[in-house]
Amino acid sequence: MTETIDILFVDDEVEFSEGCARWFEKKGHRVAQTTSGQDGIDRCSKHDFDVAILDWNLPGLCGIELVQRMRESNPDTELIVLTGEGTINNAVESMRLGVFDFQTKPFPMGDLERRCLAAVDRRRLRKENTQLREVISRTQKPASQMIGTCESMHQLGRLIERVAPTDKAVLIQGESGTGKELVAQAIHAGSPRADKPLVTINCAALPENLVESELFGHEKGSFTGATAMKPGLFEVADHSTLFIDEIGELPLALQPKLLRVLEDGSLRRIGSHKERRVDVRIVAATNRDMPKEVAAGRFREDLYYRINVMALDLPPLRERGDDIGLLVDHFLEQGFELDDDVRQSLIQYSWPGNVRQLINTLQRASVMTDDGHITMDDLPPALRNSARGSESDTTLPTKALPEVGSLVALERKHITEVLHRESGNKTRAARALGVERRKLYRMLAKHGIQ
Numbered sequence: 148m149t150e151t152i153d154i155l156f157v158d159d160e161v162e163f164s165e166g167c168a169r170w171f172e173k174k175g176h177r178v179a180q181t182t183s184g185q186d187g188i189d190r191c192s193k194h195d196f197d198v199a200i201l202d203w204n205l206p207g208l209c210g211i212e213l214v215q216r217m218r219e220s221n222p223d224t225e226l227i228v229l230t231g232e233g234t235i236n237n238a239v240e241s242m243r244l245g246v247f248d249f250q251t252k253p254f255p256m257g258d259l260e261r262r263c264l265a266a267v268d269r270r271r272l273r274k275e276n277t278q279l280r281e282v283i284s285r286t287q288k289p290a291s292q293m294i295g296t297c298e299s300m301h302q303l304g305r306l307i308e309r310v311a312p313t314d315k316a317v318l319i320q321g322e323s324g325t326g327k328e329l330v331a332q333a334i335h336a337g338s339p340r341a342d343k344p345l346v347t348i349n350c351a352a353l354p355e356n357l358v359e360s361e362l363f364g365h366e367k368g369s370f371t372g373a374t375a376m377k378p379g380l381f382e383v384a385d386h387s388t389l390f391i392d393e394i395g396e397l398p399l400a401l402q403p404k405l406l407r408v409l410e411d412g413s414l415r416r417i418g419s420h421k422e423r424r425v426d427v428r429i430v431a432a433t434n435r436d437m438p439k440e441v442a443a444g445r446f447r448e449d450l451y452y453r454i455n456v457m458a459l460d461l462p463p464l465r466e467r468g469d470d471i472g473l474l475v476d477h478f479l480e481q482g483f484e485l486d487d488d489v490r491q492s493l494i495q496y497s498w499p500g501n502v503r504q505l506i507n508t509l510q511r512a513s514v515m516t517d518d519g520h521i522t523m524d525d526l527p528p529a530l531r532n533s534a535r536g537s538e539s540d541t542t543l544p545t546k547a548l549p550e551v552g553s554l555v556a557l558e559r560k561h562i563t564e565v566l567h568r569e570s571g572n573k574t575r576a577a578r579a580l581g582v583e584r585r586k587l588y589r590m591l592a593k594h595g596i597q
């Protein structure tokens with residue numbers, strides 16, 4: 148069987164449209180019918196038909212007006228005009244309005260089915276075009292190579308290979324900067340959806356009131372500032388993967404709406420009654436302790452189980468042994484070299500901001516050095532201090548980490564220093580630390596820093 152088409156017949160010749168409906172239903176398509184143009188317009192605004200087949204001369208509504216209003220009520224539905232009295236003028240006019248095809252009755256059913264399938268193809272292409280434009284306009288980063296040979300990264304690689312080709316929801320857990328987005332990209336790249344772009348939303352980077360409209364879209368005029376209709380990222384990610392970063396930050400009020408779309412693929416844009424269906428694979432990431440969030444009532448338990456079909460844990464950089472050296476070599480730009488003690492302190496540092504912080508540190512050092520030779524003076528104070536702290540015990544093995552208490556103190560000190568250096572500017576401090584602004588606020592609260 149060919150693919151199922153969702154068709155609406157708008158024709159006042161009941162016998163004709165019933166005959167067509169029976170024929171199309173026998174072929175496995177879904178058919179709705181109405182004899183009234185107004186009812187056709189209403190139905191199109193409530194349901195996303197693939198194709199509507201219209202009569203040109205309906206009582207009370209001329210063909211041109213019907214086409215115009217059908218297009219307004221749902222610009223995504225393809226229109227085919229099938230009329231008893233076709234004139235060249237009508238055909239030209241309807242094509243100008245974007246009708247897919249204009250034919251006169253009688254028209255063989257097999258040909259009509261082929262025209263419908265071609266219309267569905269055009270609809271799909273148009274949708275893909277919109278998706279691509281949306282993704283490009285929301286800036287797509289190219290996927291980077293994932294560096295790491297330690298056992299936990301090997302294990303992670305094997306899990307990614309196993310889970311990627313399935314359609315299962317995946318929850319990636321790990322501290323900030325450990326590479327959760329890279330893992331999401333790898334899962335998408337290894338999935339049958341890889342030919343479509345991965346769509347990403349970061350719940351922490353958006354003000355709460357914007358998260359809903361970004362995820363689910365909105366109609367024009369649905370709230371102040373909604374000057375144009377905008378499809379949500381779920382629609383943009385139709386037949387692809389949606390990466391929901393920092394899902395732990397998703398406002399509680401929005402969680403039932405997300406649960407619904409995960410359960411049956413249906414959603415409504417803000418300000419719309421129309422139910423839309425999407426087929427989206429979810430990969431989510433968090434650096435929060437989700438069971439704790441659930442216990443505290445900040446995250447719905449049912450939603451947690453939905454997104455956590457497969458959990459992937461990313462180890463912090465300080466637990467990856469020799470990988471730190473590999474990452475340093477990978478991210479050190481050509482033409483720069485490190486003093487031995489610099490390399491040693493990079494390897495021994497606890498990296499609270501993980502790989503992102505390591506990349507920032509190397510970039511900063513390459514700006515600080517005058518001659519391409521990076522010395523301890525080119526490192527940020529937190530690294531210099533931590534190296535000084537370990538000088539008293541040079542036999543300290545790479546993996547022997549400071550006690551948790553001192554790690555927290557180190558983090559506090561580092562944040563305070565960065566804030567001081569950036570004259571208290573939190574946006575710049577967050578950038579320097581390699582974290583989102585909202586995360587910085589949480590860190591400040593955690594450490595009681597004013």
Ligand SMILES: Nc1ncnc2c1ncn2[C@@H]1O[C@H](COP(=O)(O)OP(=O)(O)OP(=O)(O)O)[C@@H](O)[C@H]1O
Pocket residue numbers: 291292293294295321322323324325326327328329330392432434502503506581582583
């Ligand atoms: N194993 C790795 N190999 C190479 N680059 C990596 C690796 N892990 C992370 N990176 C790089 O580190 C930076 C931070 O990674 P990413 O954004 O994936 O982290 P994250 O865990 O999603 O962070 P956050 O929780 O703050 O969103 C990116 O530039 C990424 O390309």
